């Protein structure tokens with residue numbers, strides 16, 4: 006059985022806890038490797054190495070640090086095919102989508118190459134007589150990243166790009182479900198010239214996470230995962246005086262106005278609701294058609310098209326989507342379909358019990374479509390995270406717009422319309438962090454910033470973009486003067502600018 010080791014101080018590190026997690030191939034349902042789980046002592050060892058590596062890395066001028074990132078980007082690009090296959094074999098997303106996962110991460114690395122400019126401080130000459138004030142951004146020290154299973158390349162690269170470029174050392178605890186890509190990404194960092202210790206990979210479960218959250222040398226924690234765990238991360242970091250950003254779950258709505266281009270809408274929903282088997286925090290699992298005619302047309306066309314989707318093994322180039330990540334997750338999604346049915350929604354297309362010939366033990370779920378879903382149903386209120394599209398009908402834009410605003414999650418939302426005025430009003434008022442106007446998956450580009458609202462993010466600072474630079478740095482402000490003789494200003498009153 007292949008074993009996936011930790012990665013500490015520039016090399017593979019074999020843990021000694023005797024605790025492992027199984028890593029499955031979701032296409033076959035077979036265990037393909039086991040990953041080591043770290044305890045407190047191993048996490049502490051990784052942090053110790055990171056402290057040593059960080060000092061020299063932070064002392065390197067930012068242009069040189071940026072050059073390591075530039076080389077890194079090329080190395081990852083050169084390995085795109087094999088990384089995508091590795092990713093797909095543990096996650097189950099199709100190869101083209103696995104490449105998208107890697108490329109969206111690389112775009113953050115690309116943005117972080119501008120770190121010499123992004124870390125510049127501010128300067129005021131003569132803020133007082135002969136007094137200048139300037140500020141600088143400095144790294145925090147050793148920081149931690151904890152990532153979910155659904156983007157095993159992109160989200161680790163969000164953390165890596167922003168924290169490493171700014172001169173920190175990062176201890177990453179990737180998802181135990183698909184840990185191989187983060188390890189390979191770490192090896193490529195070494196090839197790119199990153200000094201030992203600046204990026205440590207520690208595998209594990211709650212025990213490893215808790216060891217990071219409570220260790221005094223971890224100065225900040227960036228987390229992405231489900232909302233309950235995100236909330237726990239936020240509370241524990243607060244108790245331990247740490248800076249944190251903790252992104253959580255989602256239930257994104259797509260509002261379909263009567264004037265929308267229905268061809269585009271159906272096409273966009275197919276990709277956004279079912280792509281990656283619905284396992285995206287920016288998926289579009291709720292459609293809100295406005296008016297009966299819009300709803301009837303949307304539901305009829307969606308049903309026809311969803312039936313044609315090809316569910317296949319993740320290496321099938323023709324497949325629209327592959328299996329979900331685990332047997333437990335398949336069960337959870339199917340339980341939600343059963344719940345929706347019991348709650349009285351109209352189950353028009355049922356993906357339960359789907360099997361793929363030759364891959365009967367794979368974690369496949371067929372496309373599922375519900376109509377007449379109501380807001381008091383638990384299957385609507387919760388995140389399902391599977392290939393399940395729920396249609397909630399609304400009478401008018403006002404009623405439709407309340408749905409995402411009133412929902413517990415507020416990650417992304419989309420509106421489909423030809424009316425600039427309706428879209429503008431909606432974007433301004435909706436209580437959601439990322440808005441798409443005729444764009445189904447509005448994940449902001451790397452030089453903007455990513456973050457939801459409400460239970461989708463327990464944080465003041467978004468991921469990546471200039472917000473990411475702020476998160477991973479602290480400001481020091483210097484007030485200086487260079488006296489030229491008798492300064493004669495002994496003062497017992499706080500200096501003011503009066």
Ligand code: NAD
Nearest residue numbers: 152153154179180211214229230231234252253254255286
């Ligand atoms: P998860 O919360 O189960 O796991 C995320 C990380 O937390 C993993 O590294 C895991 O090992 C760790 N973890 C799990 N249980 C823990 C515990 N009790 N204590 C401490 N650490 C624990 O999430 P997942 O299933 O891997 O990922 C899917 C979830 O992530 C979905 O809810 C999805 O919406 C969300 N997500 C959110 C965003 C976003 O930016 N908002 C992006 C991607 C995924």
